[in-house]
C-alpha cells in the first residue's frame with residue numbers, strides 16, 4: 441500500500457520550522473511536506489495578497505511532488521489557506537486537520553488591528569512582531585521556556601517586512617468560509633490549545649459540530665502554538681487520527 445502523505449501549512453509570521461517536531465516524528469512513517477509559503481522562510485517568491493493565492497501555490501507544490509491526495513494540516517493562517525484549498529481543490533484532499541484556526545473572516549476590530557500591524561511593520565520592520573507576537577502565541581509557561589521562545593523569535597526575525605504586509609492584507613480581506621463546514625466530506629480533525637486567545641476553543645468546537653463526524657481535541661495548558669508547546673500530545677492526537685483508517 442502507498443504511504444500516506446501529509447502537508448503541514450505554517451502560520452504567521454512564522455515558517456516551516458514551526459513543524460520541526462512533527463517532521464521528525466511523522467516522517468518515520470509518512471511522506472511529510474512542510475513547505476515555506478511564498479515569501480516566508482527560505483521561499484523567495486513574493487507573498488500573495490489573497491488567501492486563494494496561497495492555495496494555488498500549494499496545488500502546484502503538491503503536483504510537483506507527484507502526489508495525488510494528501511492530508512492537509514493547517515495551523516492558524518495555514519488553516520485559512522486549508523479551507524480555501526479544500527473549496528478550490530477538494531480532489532487533492534484525503535483528510536483535514538485544522539489547528540488553532542477559524543473559518544470566519546476578520547471582524548471590524550480585527551481588520552483595524554491588521555492595519556495597525558501594517559503601520560507597525562512600516563515603522564519598525566519585523567521587530568514590531570517580536571514586541572507583540574510571542575505573548576499572543578505562547579502560554580505563560582511556554583514564554584518561560586527559552587527553547588520555544590527563542591525559536592519563535594528566530595522564526596519571526598527571518599521574515600521580510602514587505603511579504604508580511606502582503607500576508608496581513610490577505611488575512612484582513614479573506615472571505616468568510618463558514619458555509620463550507622456542512623459540505624466537508626472527508627475525515628476532519630480539529631485541535632486547539634485551551635488558552636488560545638487568537639482562535640479560542642469554543643469557536644473551534646462550534647466548527648467541529650458543523651462538520652460531519654469530525655473530531656475535536658483541546659490541548660490543556662497550551663496557547664495558540666499548541667504543536668510547539670505540547671508536541672507529545674499533539675503528535676499523538678494526529679497519529680491516532682491517521683492510523684485509524
Ligand code: MLT
Pocket residue numbers: 450451452453515516517518611638
Ligand atoms: C497565525 O498564527 O497564523 C496568525 O496569528 C493568524 C491571524 O493573525 O489571524
